[in-house]
Amino acid sequence: xxxxxxxxxxxxxxxxxxxxxxxxxxxxxxxxxxxxxxxxxxxxxxxxxxxxxxxxxxxxxxxxxxxxxxxxxxxxxxxxxxxxxxxxxxxxxxxxxxxxxxxxxxxxxxxxxxxxxxxxxxxxxxxxxxxxxxxxxxxxxxxxxxxxxxxxxxxxxxxxxxxxxxxxxxxxxxxxxxxxxxxxxxxxxxxxxxxxxxxxxxxxxxxxxxxxxxxxxxxxxxxxxxxxxxxxxxxxxxxxxxxxxxxxxxxxxxxxxxxxxxxxxxxxxxxxxxxxxxxxxxxxxxxxxxxxxxxxxxxxxxxxxxxxxxxxxxxxxxxxxxxxxxxxxxxxxxxxxxxxxxxxxxxxxxxxxxxxxxxxxxx
Numbered sequence: 611x612x613x614x615x616x617x618x619x620x621x622x623x624x625x626x627x628x629x630x631x632x633x634x635x636x637x638x639x640x641x642x643x644x645x646x647x648x649x650x651x652x653x654x655x656x657x658x659x660x661x662x663x664x665x666x667x668x669x670x671x672x673x674x675x676x677x678x679x680x681x682x683x684x685x686x687x688x689x690x691x692x693x694x695x696x697x698x699x700x701x702x703x704x705x706x707x708x709x710x711x712x713x714x715x716x717x718x719x720x721x722x723x724x725x726x727x728x729x730x731x732x733x734x735x736x737x738x739x740x741x742x743x744x745x746x747x748x749x750x751x752x753x754x755x756x757x758x759x760x761x762x763x764x765x766x767x768x769x770x771x772x773x774x775x776x777x778x779x780x781x782x783x784x785x786x787x788x789x790x791x792x793x794x795x796x797x798x799x800x801x802x803x804x805x806x807x808x809x810x811x812x813x814x815x816x817x818x819x820x821x822x823x824x825x826x827x828x829x830x831x832x833x834x835x836x837x838x839x840x841x842x843x844x845x846x847x848x849x850x851x852x853x854x855x856x857x858x859x860x861x862x863x864x865x866x867x868x869x870x871x872x873x874x875x876x877x878x879x880x881x882x883x884x885x886x887x888x889x890x891x892x893x894x895x896x897x898x899x900x901x902x903x904x905x906x907x908x909x910x911x912x913x914x915x916x917x918x919x920x921x922x923x924x925x926x927x928x929x930x931x932x933x934x935x936x937x938x939x940x941x942x943x944x945x946x947x948x949x950x951x952x953x954x955x956x957x958x959x960x961x962x963x964x965x966x967x968x969x970x971x972x973x
Contacts, residue, residue, distance in 0.1 A: 616674055616970040620875040621663050622894025623885030628663070629893075629900045631656030633940065636747070636905055638925035640932045651849060657750055658814040658864040660901075662872060664754070665761065665818030667970065672765045673822075675967040684762045686965040691758045693962040694898075695751055698955060700725055702902050703745045716741040724748060727755040730806035738802060744906035749806055756808050757815055764819070773823055780816050784862075787812050792858055801851035817865035821873060830877040837870030899947030899955060904939070907946060911939040 635653025640646040675682050703724055707717050720741040723732040729739055730752040738746040768776040791810045794803065804810045826833065840863045847853075850860035875885050884890075893900070915923045915935060925932040963969060 616671065616968060618667070618670070618876060618970070619891055620882045620885035621667060621872070622892075622897075623887065623890035624659065624663060624872060624875055625894035625897040626890055626900075628656040628659035629897045629904070631659070632747075632901065633904050633908075633943070636908055637936060637939070638932065640929070641926055642929065646932070648845060652845060654849075655844070655864050658861070659868045659871075661754070661757070661814040662818040662821075662865065662868045665757070665815045666822045666872060667818075668761050669765055669768075669819055669822040671968055671970045672762065674970075676765075676769060679967050682762055682765065683965070683967060686967070687762045688758070689965045690962050691755065693958055693965075695755060697958055698899065698902055698950065699748060699751050703742045703748065706742050706744050706906070710743040712741050713743065714741050720745075724752070727752045730756070730808075733806045734803050737800075744909055747905050748902070749802075753806060753808050757812075768819075768823065777820060777823060780820055784813065784816055788858070788862075791861075792854065795854055795857045804857065805851065811861045813861040813865035814868060817869045818872075821869050826873050826877075830874045833870040833873040834878065835870075837867050837874065840864075840866035840870065893944070896944075896947040896951045896955075899950040900943055903946045903950070904943045907943045908935075908939045911935055911942065 631649070631653040633653070634646070634649040635651075635656070637650060639650040672682050672687070700721075703721055707721065711717070712720075716736075720729065720732065720736075720739045723729040723739070724742075724745070729749040733739070733749050739749060740746060767779070771779075787809055791804055794810060808815070844860060844863040844867055847856040847860050847863070850857045875881050912923065912925075912935060915931075915938070923931040923935065925935045
């Protein structure tokens with residue numbers, strides 16, 4: 611079932627860099643370095659790259675299925691996504707509860723939120739999940755699965771109404787969501803309400819769909835230029851929860867930045883070759899595990915280093931402490947994700963293939 615034409619190797623490389631941005635974001639803020647300070651404050655944007663890649667790839671694979679079979683299996687789509695996300699997403703917080711307990715006694719309540727893909731809704735009222743240690747970042751998986759619920763029907767609308775009408779509809783959705791975001795912000799919504807809500811910041815998801823449908827014919831250099839200009843504008847803004855201007859424009863600029871990067875990554879020969887290198891492809895393949903485990907590994911690395919030295923380390927101000935922690939935590943995260951992939955996730959993925967009409971993953 612695997613088709614070499616369906617597997618887009620550079621996307622695996624980009625997945626790893628999306629994770630790496632999030633990893634920097636969750637590391638200590640190294641205030642002595644302006645570059646690392648930026649990477650810490652803006653690394654959250656790696657999640658936007660994950661979202662864009664996902665929506666692009668779903669349309670890519672659903673289109674192949676539609677051409678092959680004359681339709682798409684909506685039920686099978688949901689089964690595949692459930693099998694990909696749910697096992698690790700639920701087993702990891704259960705393990706954290708068993709090991710650490712719940713600091714505020716609400717651990718089972720938040721576990722139910724994760725189990726029902728509603729943790730982002732719970733965050734409207736209870737903020738990030740601090741009730742289960744090292745799982746605050748998993749709310750994005752609820753966001754992602756809620757998007758999955760719409761993807762096959764949105765794809766069928768594209769097939770039914772055609773490219774021009776569908777792109778116009780995407781633009782309409784963008785305008786509506788933009789205005790909704792600014793309305794909610796103006797009403798004083800506290801962070802992370804906008805961040806965790808799909809219809810308030812759908813730009814990267816919409817951009818991934820649009821990028822697949824457009825299939826740009828312009829020179830890939832133009833896409834690199836768009837990525838660079840949008841990236842510079844994005845970095846000139848404050849984080850989106852700090853000001854109304856940043857809330858308005860950070861998300862569309864991030865979508866343009868990564869839309870240009872994904873297009874260039876697929877079509878620019880040198881960039882595509884670099885992103886398709888075997889180590890990056892492997893790291894991209896295990897990126898889900900990297901994302902799930904890294905938060906806990908960073909925390910454990912800090913605790914271990916503190917115990918080893920007999921005093922607290924200072925990664926926020928000491929370059930040696932920062933880079934030692936960074937390298938240790940990244941290496942241990944890769945080890946944990948690799949073990950998880952071969953001991954568990956790979957076997958679930960092999961079962962998941964039974965529900966696929968086409969397969970975009972290389973053997």
